[in-house]
Amino acid sequence: MKVGIIGATGYGGLELIRLLHNHQEVENIDLFTSSEEGIQFSNKYTHLMNIHDQPLLKIENDKLANYDVIFTSTPSGVSTELLPPLIGAGPKLIDLSGDFRLKDATEYVQWYKKTPAPPEAIAKSVYGLTEWNEEAIQQAQLIANPGCYPTAVLLSVLPLIKENLIDASGLVIDAKSGISGAGNKPNQMTHFSETNENTAIYKIHEHQHIPEIEQAISNFAGKTSPVTFTTHLVPMTRGIISTSYAPVTSGVTEQQLTNALEETYANHPFVRIIKETNKFGTNQVYGSNFCDIHVRLDPRTNRATIVSVIDNLVKGAAGQAIQNMNVQFGLDQMTGLQQVPLFI
Ligand SMILES: NC(=O)C1=CN([C@@H]2O[C@H](COP(=O)(O)OP(=O)(O)OC[C@H]3O[C@@H](n4cnc5c(N)ncnc54)[C@H](OP(=O)(O)O)[C@@H]3O)[C@@H](O)[C@H]2O)C=CC1
Numbered sequence: 331m332k333v334g335i336i337g338a339t340g341y342g343g344l345e346l347i348r349l350l351h352n353h354q355e356v357e358n359i360d361l362f363t364s365s366e367e368g369i370q371f372s373n374k375y376t377h378l379m380n381i382h383d384q385p386l387l388k389i390e391n392d393k394l395a396n397y398d399v400i401f402t403s404t405p406s407g408v409s410t411e412l413l414p415p416l417i418g419a420g421p422k423l424i425d426l427s428g429d430f431r432l433k434d435a436t437e438y439v440q441w442y443k444k445t446p447a448p449p450e451a452i453a454k455s456v457y458g459l460t461e462w463n464e465e466a467i468q469q470a471q472l473i474a475n476p477g478c479y480p481t482a483v484l485l486s487v488l489p490l491i492k493e494n495l496i497d498a499s500g501l502v503i504d505a506k507s508g509i510s511g512a513g514n515k516p517n518q519m520t521h522f523s524e525t526n527e528n529t530a531i532y533k534i535h536e537h538q539h540i541p542e543i544e545q546a547i548s549n550f551a552g553k554t555s556p557v558t559f560t561t562h563l564v565p566m567t568r569g570i571i572s573t574s575y576a577p578v579t580s581g582v583t584e585q586q587l588t589n590a591l592e593e594t595y596a597n598h599p600f601v602r603i604i605k606e607t608n609k610f611g612t613n614q615v616y617g618s619n620f621c622d623i624h625v626r627l628d629p630r631t632n633r634a635t636i637v638s639v640i641d642n643l644v645k646g647a648a649g650q651a652i653q654n655m656n657v658q659f660g661l662d663q664m665t666g667l668q669q670v671p672l673f674i
């Protein structure tokens with residue numbers, strides 16, 4: 331398989347390179363740049379010396395058509411312009427940004443403050459939450475890879491909402507991310523002196539992943555209601571922990587909540603339901619494509635606490651993108667993605 335990566339110099343791109351170099355069906359990986367054409371990649375990123383020494387290539391549409399798959403791991407607003415001309419051409423297209431996730435273009439404008447993709451392109455895109463949309467992904471040319479937070483949130487709450495075990499209208503989601511979630515371009519929020527020894531809430535009620543989460547709850551679990559979703563930046567490099575709280579339907583037991591999760595993901599090797607634990611954190615999935623989920627019922631309040639962890643750069647970005655590529659090409663979903671978590 332011949333693969334092209336646009337945005338290769340960024341964090342999502344680097345993670346695609348790391349994972350694709352271990353994918354047995356990938357023979358060739360070319361890296362594209364908008365700013366550093368001709369630079370030998372391993373001179374810029376020396377950890378890739380003797381692994382990826384080729385120069386960075388200029389982005390040219392006629393060249394992109396020759397690949398089997400193109401990944402775009404670029405800031406929002408870039409693939410809205412880059413990808414539509416390739417729709418209907420040869421390559422499968424997997425976009426890691428938010429540009430093709432929201433079906434309602436007015437929502438994209440409202441939350442991303444950018445010009446939306448053309449409506450025909452949005453109509454053709456398929457949301458790449460692999461465990462919930464496999465059939466559509468198999469047929470799709472253009473995949474809108476989910477956001478990092480929505481991946482952690484949706485995998486954990488969708489089964490419980492779909493089975494009417496919790497009340498989606500009372501859902502409160504408290505999520506926390508490592509700093510690599512903000513990409514490799516430093517800004518004041520991600521500056522060491524402002525993140526070290528600090529945990530901060532940000533984008534209160536304004537996070538662009540709110541409409542994405544609500545859209546997916548409606549499409550996959552059939553419930554339309556606004557959710558409360560807050561995000562926090564914590565002083566670690568990778569990882570997301572999402573803790574959701576929701577009232578349970580009268581009479582529902584903790585065992586029923588766990589059973590629903592186990593049944594939903596029985597044939598999905600990347601989602602692990604962890605039972606009977608009091609220790610649950612991001613390091614148990616670090617560097618891997620796993621999403622681990624744990625649920626408890628608080629009998630005092632009759633609310634469920636649903637917690638999940640992912641590595642934002644793997645299951646939250648590059649790993650899920652490759653999982654989707656595997657589905658598109660009819661490969662085993664686990665191909666190239668069997669990394670054991672780096673726990674310590
Ligand atoms: N970081 C994360 O955990 C996650 C990120 N995402 C999304 O994935 C996308 C990539 O994220 P991330 O890797 O963190 O971002 P980075 O900022 O680390 O990297 C983005 C890359 O895009 C390239 N780029 C910038 N402008 C343009 C342009 N106009 N045309 C083409 N390429 C451009 C740059 O490379 P160059 O200058 O070489 O062209 C840059 O290295 C974003 O949309 C992000 O929201 C999604 C899930 C998780």
Ligand SMILES: CC(=O)N[C@@H](CCC(=O)OP(=O)(O)O)C(=O)O
Nearest residue numbers: 406427428477478507508511512
């Ligand atoms: C820690 C941190 O800043 N994370 C980013 C996640 C970016 C992302 O995945 O956003 P897209 O929807 O554009 O893909 C944020 O909260 O905005």
